[in-house]
Amino acid sequence: MTRPIRSRTREAILTAAAARFTAVGFKGASLQDIAADVGCSKATLLYHFATKDALLFEMLAPALSAVEEMDRQLAGLDGREAQEAAIEAFVDLAVRFRGHLTMLNAELPSLLNQPGFNHLLPISERLADALAGRSDEVKARVAAQVVLAGVSGACAQLPDLPDDALRAALLPVTRAALN
Amino acid sequence: MTRPIRSRTREAILTAAAARFTAVGFKGASLQDIAADVGCSKATLLYHFATKDALLFEMLAPALSAVEEMDRQLAGLDGREAQEAAIEAFVDLAVRFRGHLTMLNAELPSLLNQPGFNHLLPISERLADALAGRSDEVKARVAAQVVLAGVSGACAQLPDLPDDALRAALLPVTRAALN
DNA sequence: TCAATGTCTAACCGATCGGTCAGTTCCGTG
DNA sequence: CACGGAACTGACCGATCGGTTAGACATTGA
Numbered sequence: 001m002t003r004p005i006r007s008r009t010r011e012a013i014l015t016a017a018a019a020r021f022t023a024v025g026f027k028g029a030s031l032q033d034i035a036a037d038v039g040c041s042k043a044t045l046l047y048h049f050a051t052k053d054a055l056l057f058e059m060l061a062p063a064l065s066a067v068e069e070m071d072r073q074l075a076g077l078d079g080r081e082a083q084e085a086a087i088e089a090f091v092d093l094a095v096r097f098r099g100h101l102t103m104l105n106a107e108l109p110s111l112l113n114q115p116g117f118n119h120l121l122p123i124s125e126r127l128a129d130a131l132a133g134r135s136d137e138v139k140a141r142v143a144a145q146v147v148l149a150g151v152s153g154a155c156a157q158l159p160d161l162p163d164d165a166l167r168a169a170l171l172p173v174t175r176a177a178l179n
Numbered sequence: 180m181t182r183p184i185r186s187r188t189r190e191a192i193l194t195a196a197a198a199r200f201t202a203v204g205f206k207g208a209s210l211q212d213i214a215a216d217v218g219c220s221k222a223t224l225l226y227h228f229a230t231k232d233a234l235l236f237e238m239l240a241p242a243l244s245a246v247e248e249m250d251r252q253l254a255g256l257d258g259r260e261a262q263e264a265a266i267e268a269f270v271d272l273a274v275r276f277r278g279h280l281t282m283l284n285a286e287l288p289s290l291l292n293q294p295g296f297n298h299l300l301p302i303s304e305r306l307a308d309a310l311a312g313r314s315d316e317v318k319a320r321v322a323a324q325v326v327l328a329g330v331s332g333a334c335a336q337l338p339d340l341p342d343d344a345l346r347a348a349l350l351p352v353t354r355a356a357l358n
Numbered sequence: 359t360c361a362a363t364g365t366c367t368a369a370c371c372g373a374t375c376g377g378t379c380a381g382t383t384c385c386g387t388g
Numbered sequence: 389c390a391c392g393g394a395a396c397t398g399a400c401c402g403a404t405c406g407g408t409t410a411g412a413c414a415t416t417g418a
Contacts, residue, residue: 006384007394025285030376031375031377048395052377106285138344139351150325150327153328153332154325154328154329166321168318173321209404211406220367220368222407222408222409223367
């Protein structure tokens with residue numbers, strides 16, 4: 001039984017919003033433009049999502065959950081073990097969520113004031129620490145930042161590359177950058 | 180002879196605008212907020228810079244010039260030679276301009292419609308090609324994108340690291356990622 | 359000192375924005 | 389078919405935005 005067209009509007013809005021936010025940023029995307037992309041009214045959009053922020057949060061919720069889960073998995077690990085686990089998990093995440101990670105990063109300053117997102121900065125710092133293999137050396141920390149920005153940036157830039165091909169390329173590149 | 184305070188307003192505006200644009204994006208920064216940061220009126224700001232766009236363009240002009248110059252230098256080079264030259268030049272650029280490169284990248288979709296900026300996309304593609312050592316392999320091209328986003332992202336993330344320390348760390352990381 | 363020029367400003371403008379609301383239409387169920 | 393609730397909408401709202409303008413103030417050079 002196919003779902004009626006009307007009950008698919010909510011998903012269409014989320015998809016269109018994600019595309020707009022990723023292309024021109026949160027502030028650069030207007031609710032009217034998103035509604036027009038979907039082919040509904042702005043008021044319809046606001047019937048389904050109470051605020052513009054609610055749209056962004058719902059878009060980012062799966063990536064946020066996955067980031068939190070990754071953080072938990074990395075918590076008890078050290079040195080080389082932490083690094084390898086972080087590499088695998090982060091690359092998987094970036095490939096799976098493509099441009100959403102860069103959205104998380106771009107909107108981080110404002111997201112930090114929101115309940116549910118305020119632990120993101122410590123998570124990000126712990127991830128960088130794991131990628132650096134728990135090392136305090138400048139080079140290791142710089143490499144971790146290169147990987148954080150580079151892997152998520154590359155995934156956003158290469159939307160047409162299939163997941164497995166992208167992942168297969170990213171893993172050795174990431175390992176090489178960190179070692 | 181110290182310049183009078185009034186004639187320093189223009190530079191203060193540029194500095195404050197750069198900080199705001201880098202922190203919250205072009206659309207996220209309002210002229211009123213920038214003016215408040217400087218301690219002048221919005222109309223004063225618009226006396227010195229005709230439009231908000233003019234502010235952004237002037238902020239980005241030095242980085243743009245440097246990118247164009249780098250493009251010219253890379254034009255006749257091939258394979259390994261192209262790659263090494265691109266690595267050195269790009270890392271130098273990113274360190275020198277810190278967050279401005281990420282601004283160039285973030286605003287690229289809208290900048291492409293502006294005279295003076297419309298050659299940026301081909302330049303960016305040629306730079307990625309040089310970083311990949313003119314290789315068509317998926318891994319080489321993915322690595323180039325990682326470096327483009329990663330090096331500029333890391334420079335934006337580490338504003339307190341001195342230039343020479345940052346450069347010294349970035350060069351080996353970049354080479355390793357690309358080889 | 360004075361006129362010309364540079365710099366700054368408060369008040370204003372129209373446009374766009376996120377959001378609200380009363381009313382309409384659609385859908386599923388008994 | 390009638391009904392209640394879900395989904396949708398045009399018109400509206402106040403706030404903020406980039407930008408404009410006439411006038412005030414500051415600076416400079418003769």
